[in-house]
Amino acid sequence: MPAVVALSPPAAEDWQAQARAARMTTAELLARVGLTEADFPAGVIADPQFPVSVPPHFLAQIRKGDPADPLLLQVLARGEEAWPQPGRLTDPLEEADYRAAPGLLRKYRSRALLIASGACAVHCRYCFRRHYDYGSTMLTRSGEAEALALIAGDAAIDEVILSGGDPLSLSDARLAALIDAIAAIGHVTTLRIHSRTLVAIPDRVTPALIDLLSGTRLNVVIVIHSNHAGEISGDVAAAMHRLRGAGVTLLNQSVLLAGVNDAADTLAAHSRRLFAAGVLPYYLHLTDPVDGAAHFDVDEPRARAIEMELRAMLPGYLVPRLVREVPGKTSKTPLWALPEG
């Protein structure tokens, strides 16, 4: 008799089990959404370097049997990725130039960014960090002391940003230790956490995390990374309300992605859903020229046209800032500040 493996779903509150349950093959992902390779004109591919990771909650928001589902397109490696992509880069932001200490990026005067974790709950096909060698750039326990000393020695830094990877893939205990160490630096007033985990595993908002964030003297901002209204489920909205109750300011950052959210009405619906969940739109990024992701690009003239439409549809506070990363600039660059071309 063949061995029978009992697959019981992880308990809802066990976010780490949900993170483990996210790992699957491309074939498993297709089977779970009721599709086959033949549903995609250019086929699908397997990327052993960056395996599929789709947590159960995110998977449940994907419309079954729809090869154009905007959530599915963010996590499925389509054949287009393997097409020749001349001029695409593996480190498009030239972040290697801004490494101030292992795991510390210092690009802007007042803000320091810690690459707190190399792990992500959900693996996004458009990610500019997918070619990263996290082993050499990530904050290690030994590098942490060096990074914190650098922040402590520079009074111009008033905000520390935890990024990654995804900092919320760290355990609550590890986050608590890191946040305490940052709070011990007198001139730091603000802690910012960038995370996509919250839309993939809303159960990540544990009581311990809420205690941690409401207990620190730091002013806490969380920037969630969401690209489509379909990601803001009732569970995600409830998690956002718990964070707001802890005094956290909630912002969202999106990437403008062809086939996912490159239409004004799609973006407007997203902004409204975010606002209903207590989150304000912050940035809408143009894609970076990362190798393998050209099929997500929206060119600048179209992006500007979509933004104009969006401005006519929404109050100003629900229109995200349309920006792109220009290597060497002292801030993100708004599209309006770039020459038209």
Ligand SMILES: *Cc1c(COP(=O)(O)O)cnc(C)c1O
């Ligand atoms: C985007 C970014 C920041 C934060 O920039 P804001 O405009 O304040 O959101 C900080 N450090 C690095 C390296 C960044 O890429």
Ligand code: SF4
């Ligand atoms: S969560 Fe962010 S860093 Fe991680 S794969 Fe997705 S886009 Fe990249």
